[in-house]
Amino acid sequence: MRDSGRLGPLLVAPALLMVLALFVYPLGYSLVTAFEAKGGGFTLGNFAKAFEFYRVDIGFTLVIIGFSTFLIGLASIAIGGYLTLGENPRAVALLRWLYRWPLFIPFVVAAQCMRSFLAKNGLMNNTLVGLGVLDVSQTTSFLDWRGIVITFVWKQTPFVALLVAGAMASLDRSTIEAARNLGAGRLRILFEILVPQVAPTLLVGLILSFVTMMSVLSVPLMISGESPTMMTVDMAFRINNYGDYGTANALGFISYLLTAACAWVYLKRAVRQ
């Protein structure tokens, strides 16, 4: 027993060193450089520049990701709800088999697929025109903010749905049966019985999705060239075109703050519960 006490720190050391070297050090480094002037010394200039150039993009990023998160929440409740309450076993099995696919597709691949799928003369519109639903003159390109939202929702919904469906499946079915016996419809059961009980899981899923989407560069870069754009694109642009790590890190710092605020809401809720 005494030996294991001495061995403990030794055993944890490699993991700890990894975390320090590959996470804590780069994080600290980028936080410090956000406040560093080009020649050295403390400055808030990087933040002034970030706000001067990119305040619209910061707002845009929040709106796009907030809206995507909302849609992901709705879609995953719908999927989880049908998996739990669906009455057609074949449809349930099919949905269960299908909905997880995007989970295994990287963002960059999803973006590449959407890029040709959502274009004006892309696969989606060509199919609709071929089916006679749309006329060629009515087609529009979705390669703008809508394309970003569609890609995010498509890619992140399975992740949240997986958590939510799992949580719903593990609930005590007697509450559902009781409600059903008293004549409640499926929609009412979903929103009044299931969702309140899985809310903490749903929230964790949505927060993790939010944070993931904040860090994605490939989707906004490949789907839309329009302005405003997302903060990740601005960070890459600052570094690649100006070699300006200061402003890029200031933008990074701002996005830490945004995700930290999100995490704080969650923690506060968790503590209250």
Added chain:
Amino acid sequence: MSRILALLALAGIFAATPVAAQKATLNVVTAGDQNMVDYVKDFLAPRFEKTNPNAAVKAVGTGPGDAGSQKIAEKLQAQKNNASWDVDVAVIHQKMAGDLVREGLLAPYVRDVATGRLVSSEASKNALGTNVAGYVIPMFQSQTAIAWNPALVKTPPKNYDDLAAWAKANPRKFGYNGIKGGMSGVAFVVGWVYANSADADKLMKGPYEASTKANWDPALAKLKEFNRNVVITPGNAGTLDMLNRGEIAMGPVWVDMFYTWMADGKLPPNMRLQLIGPGMPGQPMYYVIPAKAANMAAAKKFVEMATSPEVQAEGIVKKFNWYPGIDAQHVKSKLDDKTWNKLFVDVTPQELASKGKTFPIKQYFDDILESYEKKVLN
């Protein structure tokens, strides 16, 4: 942070290389897309190793765009005080070449290389305002131009003014990728500023004055207006994709990408190019040899081979559709007329000489991009 990680990764690659018993390993480090690495690895390396059995060429890529060149510069700066450096030949962008020469990190090797006499272009002497004569040989010259679809456009515009009028009359039929999605859009914007201000010469040659950018306000206001009638595409490839699908009728592209896509069947063969006046920018990439390259002699031999008329004809022009890095007349005799004409049918050599501009010197370049962000995007 990412700089340090990149250096660590590079160091790892080099450290992992087993030192062959007698063979000298020639490290050729190239910025740019994967096709650049493939070119060194699959095309240049076997040729070099055939005539130099004691050398093994090792190709390393540092990533696309100026960021790739930046990594090479950071690696050289990091080993500045070592006795010898492990980069023997580097391929870098124009923007970084000036910095490296000024910092004394490059060898003045051109006088020792026979092919050095075959280069007389402006790009071989001047890199965005810095005198680099003697330190660089262009690997190739690439150029931007307006690609247009003859099925949708009868006569292409001849200059920026024509183009602006055409875009107004044909809303959302012109597309370019802004400045954050790749260099063809950046080149279009730079050309716009050249065309709509009186500063073009000063922007390309210097000297830098911080107040000059105030002169561009009318040009940028006009560009903001222009942007209302055009499509902003997602990236260099995004413009070509949209041209291919007939969603736009015109857009700025890199000439080499245009021909490569066409050869791959990703663009209809009837698409054409027009280099509009007063001019659009292009840029070379340079072969350079670091000042303390470990295998200096072999490095010189390598660059000599890579810039020989045969290799320039076969590799640069025929395979990659780039304009040759050495003077064109030395390359022409090595190629059949068909290949040669393909490259010059839409953009004649005379046009290339008069309307092929360079990018601005670095400070002006940054000013143009920042002004665009501030005045056009906001």
